Amino acid sequence: MNVASPSAITGKVAGQFFTPETVAKSLVKWVVRIPSDRLLDPSCGDGEILAHHDNCRGIERDPYSAWVARERLPLVPIDNVDFFTWVESTSERFECAAGNPPFIRYQNFKGLSKAAATSICQANGVTLSGLSSAWVPFLVATASLLHEGGRMAFVVPAEIGHAPYAVPLLDYLLENFSKVQVVAVKNKLFPRLSEDCWLLYCAGRHGKTDHIHFSHFDRFEGFSVPPDGEAHCWEDVKTKWRGRLRPLLLSREARAAYLAVAEDPRAYRFGAFAKIGIGYISGANDFFHLSPSQAAEHRIPAEFLAPTVRRGKFLTGDVIDDEKFAAWKAADEACTLLLIPPTKELPPAITRYLDSERGLEARRSYKCRIRPLWYSVPGVIRPDYFLQYMAGSEVRLARNDAAAACTNSIHAVQITDGQKAASALPQWTSALTKLSCELEGHPLGGGMLKLEPREASRLLFEPSFRPTELFREAIEVMRQWRHSDIRRPR
Structure with missing residues (x-):
């Protein structure tokens, strides 16, 4: 004991x-x-x-x-x-x-x-x-x-x-x-x-x-x-x-039905038409992520600010667009990333911010210290979709219509085969794909489901598939086993 x-x-x-x-x-x-x-x-x-x-x-x-x-x-x-x-x-x-x-x-x-x-x-x-x-x-x-x-x-x-x-x-x-x-x-x-x-x-x-x-x-x-x-x-x-x-x-019947779809030549795994990886690692989130009021206070030029999605909780719909960012800005959310290209000449306002007390603290963090230029965040991409890394009841997928970046707490999805994606992605909300999230992901504790990139690449889509009661029951079983009904603080 x-x-x-x-x-x-x-x-x-x-x-x-x-x-x-x-x-x-x-x-x-x-x-x-x-x-x-x-x-x-x-x-x-x-x-x-x-x-x-x-x-x-x-x-x-x-x-x-x-x-x-x-x-x-x-x-x-x-x-x-x-x-x-x-x-x-x-x-x-x-x-x-x-x-x-x-x-x-x-x-x-x-x-x-x-x-x-x-x-x-x-x-x-x-x-x-x-x-x-x-x-x-x-x-x-x-x-x-x-x-x-x-x-x-x-x-x-x-x-x-x-x-x-x-x-x-x-x-x-x-x-x-x-x-x-x-x-x-x-x-x-x-x-x-x-x-x-x-x-x-x-x-x-x-x-x-x-x-x-x-x-x-x-x-x-x-x-x-x-x-x-x-x-x-x-x-x-x-x-x-x-x-x-x-x-x-799961029951034998549910397992057999899922495997039958997985072996169907019409079915796709997510990795067959998309590259899935984590977003950027800033090394000092509070320094590199700025709200509109902070950007104005430090007079950061707009060309050095990129829209970004920081956390999975912001994926509240199936699209992230300019309207959503406008709402976040109105709420003064820290929804922009200080993005300084390594070859860019730094204007005085940027230099002042880098040399501020916040900047002096940020540059001491491990990720910043080991970079060639501590203030230039690497690995910033603007993916086609955002995928939740950790989810409660359901895993959310949102199309990136705002050309935004994302942190490493969200998966960045880049489409590699548009034809397959157009056929498969409309089935994201199907019982099959929801069950696939449960089976390919894993429980994290506290009712959360976690999807590593390699697990997300195995998510199953079947364009002609229709939801069945068998799969809906299987989803409920898997959610009960990871205690997804646990009330988490907001």
Whole structure:
């Protein structure tokens, strides 16, 4: 169990959150066969999982949590060490393991711990992506400590159902266990955590299987044995869904109907007629984005100001035009970008603004410091369409009739095949394309849906397709699973 503590490592950064007792008991029941089975919890927190089996061993990096666990379970050996460096030197082996590994993002997963984790994964034939969270090597390292026939059960982030870096992990598990089961849970196991969590069970260490078992439930109420679920050929999942498990939340009929359209020669992927990328990165948004009153105050010439769309929330219709910009200007929104070509001679007003207090602060930011000319924002394009990067209920696409630019919080869409685009884009609001957004994108937490450029390029259009009730029901299912009904502050 990972418990939030007052230690120097905060719960959010360390990935520490309480494990519900019902979940802890279930995981132990899943993996322990007989009283003599030795159980490992590689990130034991305050010892909740260890408390449900007498013959156990705990590792916990956080000093406060380790102290709490020792006070609670004085007879249980609990080491306050980094798990990965401990794995590299230990000779201990276990019949089973259970736990809730820390969901440490790649930005905070670094140093000796990450080096040891990478080494362990490489030794086991798993290549970590640079974007991998710490829970992935936790599972690989734990598996390496199990006896033949060993079992393990873990709380895992729902990212296991969509993250590209989860695919090599699942490849490894299916190559090294005779049974692999994923249990998806809709209602949050951790109410304070925006991220959804699922459960993973693996049995028969040193075995092998070509099927992954998948089951899903609205809520987790405890199971004495892992729910078996439906068996899916892993190669089919990789071929049809790129190793994503989220589509398996849908009915067989909905999945089959979607795949049938995807294989129809009349269907297009977005990337077949458009190039999709992020907008520019200013490096200092408050400095480079000016409202009409700010531009007037600093006497910025109009030729150095470009209309821009800063955030996805501004995509309120299907067109961004001059009328919309006029409304934003009337509201004194910061809707213009200070765009200084690198070869342009600077007039006195621009020089004064660059040398102002705001300018002196902006030039110290990292992105500005590494540019040849700190004040010249690179990568500014005026795309054909704007596409929401993160969305609530529905992903919005807006035609750019104002010749505006956009920041990196919005996708810039440049049409590469006008004929295909003219045929496909009128279907943007179809049930098929809405469902495609749900299946090709991924939940971000807090009810949000995120579309990376590579995911957006896979969005599906079928010019002659008509919405069906089956797809509308499937859309609702996927939105419920990402909690799109959560009320977010405006």
